[in-house]
Amino acid sequence: MKFDPRNNKFTAIFTREMLEATLPSFLLICLALFFAYKFIDPAPPRNIVIATGEADLNYNAFAAIYGVYLKKEGIHLQIRKTAGDDENLRLLKDPDSNVDIAFIQDGMAHSEGAGSLLSLGSLYYQPVWIFCRGKTETTHLSALKGKRIGVGYPGSGSHFLANTLLSESGINASNSTLVTIGAEEAVAALQSGKLDAAFFVDVANSSLVRELIADKHLTMVSMDTAEAFSRKFAFMHHLVLPEGAMDLARNIPSHDVHLVAPTATLVIKDSMHPALIYLMMKVIAEVHGGPSMFNGKGEFPSAKDTDFPISTQALNFYKSGLPIIDKYLPFWAATFVNRTLIVILPLLALLIPLTKIIPMVYVWLVKRKLFRYYGELRFLDTQLQEIKSAEDVRQCLDKLNEIETKVVNVKLPVPFSQYAYELRAHIELVRSKLNQRTF
Numbered sequence: 001m002k003f004d005p006r007n008n009k010f011t012a013i014f015t016r017e018m019l020e021a022t023l024p025s026f027l028l029i030c031l032a033l034f035f036a037y038k039f040i041d042p043a044p045p046r047n048i049v050i051a052t053g054e055a056d057l058n059y060n061a062f063a064a065i066y067g068v069y070l071k072k073e074g075i076h077l078q079i080r081k082t083a084g085d086d087e088n089l090r091l092l093k094d095p096d097s098n099v100d101i102a103f104i105q106d107g108m109a110h111s112e113g114a115g116s117l118l119s120l121g122s123l124y125y126q127p128v129w130i131f132c133r134g135k136t137e138t139t140h141l142s143a144l145k146g147k148r149i150g151v152g153y154p155g156s157g158s159h160f161l162a163n164t165l166l167s168e169s170g171i172n173a174s175n176s177t178l179v180t181i182g183a184e185e186a187v188a189a190l191q192s193g194k195l196d197a198a199f200f201v202d203v204a205n206s207s208l209v210r211e212l213i214a215d216k217h218l219t220m221v222s223m224d225t226a227e228a229f230s231r232k233f234a235f236m237h238h239l240v241l242p243e244g245a246m247d248l249a250r251n252i253p254s255h256d257v258h259l260v261a262p263t264a265t266l267v268i269k270d271s272m273h274p275a276l277i278y279l280m281m282k283v284i285a286e287v288h289g290g291p292s293m294f295n296g297k298g299e300f301p302s303a304k305d306t307d308f309p310i311s312t313q314a315l316n317f318y319k320s321g322l323p324i325i326d327k328y329l330p331f332w333a334a335t336f337v338n339r340t341l342i343v344i345l346p347l348l349a350l351l352i353p354l355t356k357i358i359p360m361v362y363v364w365l366v367k368r369k370l371f372r373y374y375g376e377l378r379f380l381d382t383q384l385q386e387i388k389s390a391e392d393v394r395q396c397l398d399k400l401n402e403i404e405t406k407v408v409n410v411k412l413p414v415p416f417s418q419y420a421y422e423l424r425a426h427i428e429l430v431r432s433k434l435n436q437r438t439f
Contacts, residue, residue, distance in 0.1 A: 044273035044335060049078045051088040051102035053156070058203060058264070059103040062123070062287060069283045073331035075276070086155035092117055092269060100272055101280070105157035105201070106262040107164075107235035109307040116270045119308035120280055121301040121318070122263035123288045127204065127239055128161050129259070130221035131212050132197040133190060139224040141169035148177040150186035150198030158183070161262065162199035165229065183208060190218060197221075204241070204293035213246050213253065226258040234306045236260045239294050261294070265305040275335045277313040278326055285317075366416045370423050373410075376403050377423070381430050384437075393437050400431055 048070070052059035060079065067077035080099060082088055088102035093115050105126060109117075132138050132147075149166070152158030159180065166172065179186075179195060186198040187208060202209050212218055223229070230238040241257040266284060268277065284301045291297040303310050303318055310318075321327070326334045380399055387393055404427050412420055 042273075044275045046074060047076045047078060048101060048276065049080055049099050051080050051082050051091050051099045053084050053088070053103065054081045057206070058126075063103075065287055066280075066283050069286060070279070073279060075279065075331070084153065084156035085160070089267075092267060099269075101266060101268045104265050104267045104307075105160070106265050106305040106307055107233065108157060108160055117267050117308050118270050118272075118311040118314075119303075119305050120266040120268060120277065120284065120314045121310060122265050122304040123284060124203065124264055124292065124300055125237060125239060125261040125294045126157065126201050126264050127241075127259045127261040127294065128165065129200040129202060129209055129212065130197060130223075131190060131200070131218045132221060133193065133195070133218060135219060137219060138221045141165055141171065141221070141223070141225070144169075144197050145171050145175055147196035148179060148194070150181045150189060150195045151178050152186075152199060152201070153180055153182055157262070158199055158201040161201060164233070165199075165260070168229070168232070169225075187212060191215065204246075210246065220253060220257055222255070222257040223260060224258065226260050229260045235262045237263070237304070241293070245293060263304050265308070266301075267308055268311065270311075272311075274313050275331070275338065277311055278317065278322060279331055281314055281317040282322055282326070363416075366412060367419060369410050369412065370407070370419055373403055373407055373423060374426075377426060377430060381433075384430075384433055387434075387437055393434055396434055397431065400427060400434070403427060 050063050050066070052063050060081065063077065063079045067079065070077045080091075082091065085103070085105050085108045088099075088104050089109055091097045091099040092102050092104075101120075103123075106122065130138075130141075132144070138144070144166070149162070149171075151162035151166070163178075166176075166178070172178075179189075181189060181195075181198075183200055183202070186195060186200065189195040190198050190212075200208065200212070213220060226238045230236045237260065239259045239261050241253060241259060243253060243255050244251045246252045266280070268280075281301070288300040289298055291299075303315070316323075323334075323338075325337050329337065377400075380396060380403070383396065387396065404424060407420060407423050407427070410420060
């Protein structure tokens with residue numbers, strides 16, 4: 001009969017024994033991977049809730065832009081409008097609220113403390129614009145004493161800043177009329193003469209600020225004390241609006257204007273998933289990384305805020321940028337790889353000893369096929385001393401032939417064939433002893 005390697009059964013034997021040796025370890029590893037992947041580092045949620053503000057056009061506009069970027073990565077951003085920064089802060093501190101992230105003006109939480117909240121950094125400057133009726137130039141806020149002053153709605157960033165600046169300048173409700181009013185209503189009240197002055201917190205290119213600057217009946221306050229305020233309050237920054245910056249052709253403003261400005265910050269709960277934090281850092285860098293009237297390209301986002309500690313992921317981003325995996329892979333692919341690495345690396349401690357144990361188990365599984373026949377042979381060998389007749393010899397030979405037949409029928413991988421031949425040699429040795437017995 002011609003031997004054909006393709007038809008032999010050794011490969012099947014090898015595969016069966018190898019499966020018996022490796023399957024328990026493989027199942028153990030898969031089970032460990034499943035539980036680790038599921039519970040040690042859970043997948044990030046696909047929905048984020050951001051608190052903005054009912055009347056703050058900038059917060060709502062930027063949140064809508066974030067939503068567009070996040071949608072491309074499979075994340076839905078739900079915008080929750082609120083009464084202002086105070087409510088945003090309260091919602092973030094409430095463990096039962098579903099708000100994950102919120103816009104908060106730097107300085108708002110200065111007196112209350114950050115609690116367990118974390119910051120992703122500052123997004124842009126929020127200059128305080130102060131406009132007065134009339135042509136008289138005002139350079140110190142104390143000149144507003146006794147006037148009717150719009151100070152924004154309670155709970156808003158405008159209201160907080162207006163009261164802080166006025167109080168430090170000696171103005172309060174006992175010596176002036178402080179009117180709580182929204183930005184659009186304050187513009188109308190100024191233009192109609194119902195207010196003498198008003199505070200606005202807005203970006204330089206907003207239509208509201210441009211409308212106020214263009215109004216010939218209003219004068220913008222340039223604060224000589226801007227630098228002093230920035231020294232006293234860490235969250236205030238001294239900004240200078242250059243002459244002609246708003247309109248070069250008409251030279252508006254006609255001189256440099258000194259302003260103070262906090263920054264808008266993005267604050268999160270400390271439970272936010274690290275992968276989502278890196279994704280948000282990527283988004284805000286895209287949205288706020290360009291130049292503007294008061295900052296150069298790449299100045300924002302930054303760690304300028306003072307109220308909240310910066311999250312670990314945000315700090316890493318400011319120092320080194322995105323992790324290399326997040327730079328080149330889509331969000332969900334990068335998340336999968338990162339989670340897998342977190343799980344697999346500890347399992348290497350399990351895999352290394354298994355690589356030594358599995359071969360030993362495999363050899364034992366193969367050899368055990370012959371072990372029981374060695375036991376039968378040894379027992380038969382010990383019985384040779386008790387043989388007393390030719391019939392006993394014949395019975396022992398029959399038993400020996402039976403053992404040899406079983407050994408011949410044992411299927412072993414080629415590398416282990418020598419063990420079968422050794423056992424058959426031992427069988428032949430016992431047979432020769434039996435043949436030497438005469439009666």
